[in-house]
Amino acid sequence: VNPRGFFSGPLKIAVEAAGSINIVCVSGSTGLPDGEALRQKLIELIQPQNPSVLLDLSHLTFINSAGIGALVAAHQRARAMNGEIRAVQPTESVARLLHLMKIDTLIPTHATREHALEAFRA
């Protein structure tokens, strides 16, 4: 792995649906100045008819405070619409950062998509 490129890949956001849940695959790096793009995409996706989002972070190699701010904004919008945000398989570096900042207390993380989808239904 070339760390220079590994942490600087372009931010990519792909959306798929699992019933009423939007699964958002965030990959690459949420570095400067991508936090706002991520925030806008998540806010746009969270609508009253489908307020819950599963974030697949298994290919997200880097996140900074702006990216965290985007996740928090999504959490707040989802909650206001009686939805919730969950995350699945964050990479080790991203998981450590989310835990350090206690974001995993707002956005629960799961080992697999199946576990996360079960939690939405619970």
Added chain:
Amino acid sequence: MQAPSEFGVDTSQMQELVVPNTLSGAKLPEDRIMAELARCGYEPDTVFAIKLALEEAMTNAVKHGNKLDSCKCVTVRYDVTPQRVVIMVRDQGCGFRPEEVPDPTAEENLERPNGRGIMLMQSYMTRVQYNEAGNEVWLLKEREAQA
């Protein structure tokens, strides 16, 4: 501008870049420093830490220090050796007192949109120090010994 003595760097030997006061302008020093880290073979975890701290320092300088004023600029100095990395970021604002920034992990602050940058820098760097005015931050990352 003088490096804190604990950082063990000769300020006159540091590379200097002056960039426009935009988040995209902040990419130039990042690219240069990332190239130096690659040249020295730094490990991925350390690269992650340095990229994170640098982006937080640049964001603070552009947004909070220079208040997004396009007439202002940000000065970055850096020195990368195989043993350690020293970075200085200075804005043209009037500074702040980092000790007055609330703990972003306190329950009442968890949902604040910002205010996490200082804690991230402090958590991921070996040492973080501000000048007295509070408009210049020094970051030191020492390389961990490899087994």
